[in-house]
Amino acid sequence: MKTITIISFLVALSFKGYAQELLINVDNRTTKSLNGQWDIIIDPLENGYYNFHLKEHAEGTKKAFFSDGRPSDKSELLEYSFDTGEKLHVPGDWNSQKEKLLFYEGTVWYRRKFNYKLPENKRLFIYFGAVNYEAIVYLNGKKIGEHTGGFTPFNFEISDVVKQGENSLVVKVDNKRKKDAIPTTMLDWWNYGGINRRVLLIEEEQTFIRDYHVQLANDSFNEIRGWIQLDGEARQQSVTLNIAEADVHKTVNTNSDGYAKFAMKANLDLWSPENPKLYPVKISSATDTIRDEIGFRSIQVAGTQILLNGSPIYLRGICLHEEAPTREGRAYSHEDAQILLNWAKELNCNYVRLAHYPHNEYMTRLADRMGLLVWSEIPVYWALQWDKPEVFNNASRQLKDMISRDKNKASIIIWSLANETPESDARNTFLHSLAKQARLQDPTRLISAALLHGKAEGVIRVDDPIGEFLDVLGCNEYTGWYGDMDPELFNVKWETKYRKPMIMSELGAGALQGFHADPDTRWSEEFQSNVYKHQFPMLDSISFLSGISPWILKDFRSARRPLPVFQDYYNRKGLISEYGEKKDAFFLLQEYYNKKQREKDIRLWQLKEFISPGYQGLKIIGSPKIVEGPFGAAVYFDGENDAYFLDENPVQGLDEFTIEMLFKPETGGDREQRVLHIGSVGGDRLLLETRLTGEGNWYMDSYIKSRDAHCVLKSSDYLHPLDQWYHMALVVEKGTIKNYVNGKLELEGKVEDLKPIYGGRTSVGVRQNKVFWFKGTIASFKITPKALKGDELNRI
Ligand code: GCB
Numbered sequence: 001m002k003t004i005t006i007i008s009f010l011v012a013l014s015f016k017g018y019a020q021e022l023l024i025n026v027d028n029r030t031t032k033s034l035n036g037q038w039d040i041i042i043d044p045l046e047n048g049y050y051n052f053h054l055k056e057h058a059e060g061t062k063k064a065f066f067s068d069g070r071p072s073d074k075s076e077l078l079e080y081s082f083d084t085g086e087k088l089h090v091p092g093d094w095n096s097q098k099e100k101l102l103f104y105e106g107t108v109w110y111r112r113k114f115n116y117k118l119p120e121n122k123r124l125f126i127y128f129g130a131v132n133y134e135a136i137v138y139l140n141g142k143k144i145g146e147h148t149g150g151f152t153p154f155n156f157e158i159s160d161v162v163k164q165g166e167n168s169l170v171v172k173v174d175n176k177r178k179k180d181a182i183p184t185t186m187l188d189w190w191n192y193g194g195i196n197r198r199v200l201l202i203e204e205e206q207t208f209i210r211d212y213h214v215q216l217a218n219d220s221f222n223e224i225r226g227w228i229q230l231d232g233e234a235r236q237q238s239v240t241l242n243i244a245e246a247d248v249h250k251t252v253n254t255n256s257d258g259y260a261k262f263a264m265k266a267n268l269d270l271w272s273p274e275n276p277k278l279y280p281v282k283i284s285s286a287t288d289t290i291r292d293e294i295g296f297r298s299i300q301v302a303g304t305q306i307l308l309n310g311s312p313i314y315l316r317g318i319c320l321h322e323e324a325p326t327r328e329g330r331a332y333s334h335e336d337a338q339i340l341l342n343w344a345k346e347l348n349c350n351y352v353r354l355a356h357y358p359h360n361e362y363m364t365r366l367a368d369r370m371g372l373l374v375w376s377e378i379p380v381y382w383a384l385q386w387d388k389p390e391v392f393n394n395a396s397r398q399l400k401d402m403i404s405r406d407k408n409k410a411s412i413i414i415w416s417l418a419n420e421t422p423e424s425d426a427r428n429t430f431l432h433s434l435a436k437q438a439r440l441q442d443p444t445r446l447i448s449a450a451l452l453h454g455k456a457e458g459v460i461r462v463d464d465p466i467g468e469f470l471d472v473l474g475c476n477e478y479t480g481w482y483g484d485m486d487p488e489l490f491n492v493k494w495e496t497k498y499r500k501p502m503i504m505s506e507l508g509a510g511a512l513q514g515f516h517a518d519p520d521t522r523w524s525e526e527f528q529s530n531v532y533k534h535q536f537p538m539l540d541s542i543s544f545l546s547g548i549s550p551w552i553l554k555d556f557r558s559a560r561r562p563l564p565v566f567q568d569y570y571n572r573k574g575l576i577s578e579y580g581e582k583k584d585a586f587f588l589l590q591e592y593y594n595k596k597q598r599e600k601d602i603r604l605w606q607l608k609e610f611i612s613p614g615y616q617g618l619k620i621i622g623s624p625k626i627v628e629g630p631f632g633a634a635v636y637f638d639g640e641n642d643a644y645f646l647d648e649n650p651v652q653g654l655d656e657f658t659i660e661m662l663f664k665p666e667t668g669g670d671r672e673q674r675v676l677h678i679g680s681v682g683g684d685r686l687l688l689e690t691r692l693t694g695e696g697n698w699y700m701d702s703y704i705k706s707r708d709a710h711c712v713l714k715s716s717d718y719l720h721p722l723d724q725w726y727h728m729a730l731v732v733e734k735g736t737i738k739n740y741v742n743g744k745l746e747l748e749g750k751v752e753d754l755k756p757i758y759g760g761r762t763s764v765g766v767r768q769n770k771v772f773w774f775k776g777t778i779a780s781f782k783i784t785p786k787a788l789k790g791d792e793l794n795r796i
Helices: 002-014 334-346 361-370 389-406 425-441 465-469 525-540 584-600
Strands: 030-033 036-042 086-090 107-116 122-128 134-139 142-148 154-157 165-174 199-205 208-216 223-231 238-243 248-253 259-265 279-284 289-294 299-302 305-308 315-320 351-354 373-377 412-419 446-451 454-456 459-461 472-476 493-495 502-506 545-548 624-629 632-637 674-680 686-692 697-705 710-719 726-733 736-741 764-767 770-773
Touching (some): 142 154, 208 289, 299 446, 315 373, 315 502, 315 584, 412 472, 446 502
Parallel strands (some): 351 373, 459 493, 502 545
Antiparallel strands (some): 030 199, 036 107, 122 154, 122 199, 134 142, 279 289
């Protein structure tokens, strides 16, 4: 926290658009909405801000629009008035509300009058969900603060400025594009200006709970860790965190900064797309109470996989811009979020990429409830002015506020730092610093960025130097759209020098909904579908791919897309038109995702990351139970929420290893009984045994990693019929695999039945008391001095 505080402090000092520390979870605070019709003045010359010699008007100058002045008698000249002018709805962009403002980039002044009676001993804040791009906020003629950045929330305390009775709130909003802004002047979305998200008055106690982080620790399935931050004079208090459903009641004392950390064990029903379980959470101090609904899940990477709650997951995603589904302009309501995310669900997505900036909080709250995983990003888009400190500070502040607002949302698994940024030393340093900042602020999530790729001799490579700082590589590719639509282009190999999972963060093609022609005709739905059809096998061939988010759910406005008839200032890569009509490609992707789900619906019982320094013990993350095994100490793993440490390390000689066993139902069916049993057979040998019942075909992947050996074992498909117990086991001795059935070593079998694939593949099965099994010594069991590079591991 110290370091984070220092970062925020530095940012605060050096960034002129600095607003105060964020109040999070505004949905559950005492608020009064200031949404509705606001009076406006369109001011392209910023005449209300500068005098005719371009000097800023001082406070108290009646001519300044923020003074919200009125002529004091009939002879006084005053050349503006909020009382008799036009109005705009807040929240909402101005471009879609008034035809004459469609392309407008400049200043609009907003005024809202409100009555307030602030009770004694209370504090008042004004909160803006987002204003694009610069906002200067005045209350009763006094400047109370300013903010830069169009997609993050900000607040100011107004306890001392608010009047009992009528108040005049004036906001100068300016959406002029600038080269040193974020985003910069070139962008492929509409530069919607305005007070685009809700405005709230928030009433608080003198000392209140301003912020907190309550999440599953990133290395655990049953430990909640976090911190609480009070704001006010009485900073040293005892604060209680209560999660009644999980039987968690934890009291901590805040320090003189009002800050306290906590950590405690809890038995949790983990959040996932299939089970979006949210726990009611209550945090109370002597002076304040706040409630929230929080889900607990773990997100990690292992090799080229993304693990959700310890299990590999394939992200079936879609990109979204924050555009309204049923009208023009920015999306800003719960209803908008509901329609957009329902479409994603209809596609059978388990994941959405919210491009290219943090979306409104309705989206992330709803994603939490609907069970959609989220990639959230800041608008560090294309070519920024990387070497300017103020540009970095702006990005850093946007990142900080994005994380701050949503850090307790289980749905968010990825913070993304950038999109398609051109490589340079300055840019690498910039993004590296952002990555470090994000990790410090939130150690529970993955860091990514949408990268560009290079192509040479039939190989596409994703080797961007910033890949080194990321947990997950994002990659945007438009094979078949930018350039020729040549089916041969999809016969390409994808490689990366990193051994990390990759998400294809964009791919796609444009089509005008309802325009039908042959598949070679640009803008036809057939052309778009054809690109998708060719994409699928190519994507399937990328072994380190952990998911995709095609571009994009819905057609969206963009000033880069003027082509009459087909574009008319819309980017047409949507799977749905701006009017909500689905294109053919929507159904193609839906079908692909249904297939992916069937393939990748991994019912996984996994033991993960057990590291036993000095052989103190074996920590198995998962749900293991110790039982008597045929070979002594063993861990029994049956899906219950217990974790045990073994007294003895059953695998001597290995100081670090990971075991993963994945059971994949190939045909679905009843999966009542799955147990995994790990036992030591002494020395360097390790027994992995599984028992499976139920219908379906299953297979097991496992690998073992040791200090000086990195071995991958992949077992074969395992077919078994109904209602029987089946045992499948592998025993690993250095360099060899032998088969065991029911704990007994039986080395019979036909060696020729062993079909070595990937250098060695062994299976054993029991079918209704008959033993079908194959055994042999793995022919090319690879042992290498250190972890394998790139995709090598997958190819063994
Ligand atoms: C991209 C950008 C996205 C564009 C898209 C396109 O790579 O990340 O913002 O809109 O391509 O349509 O070209």
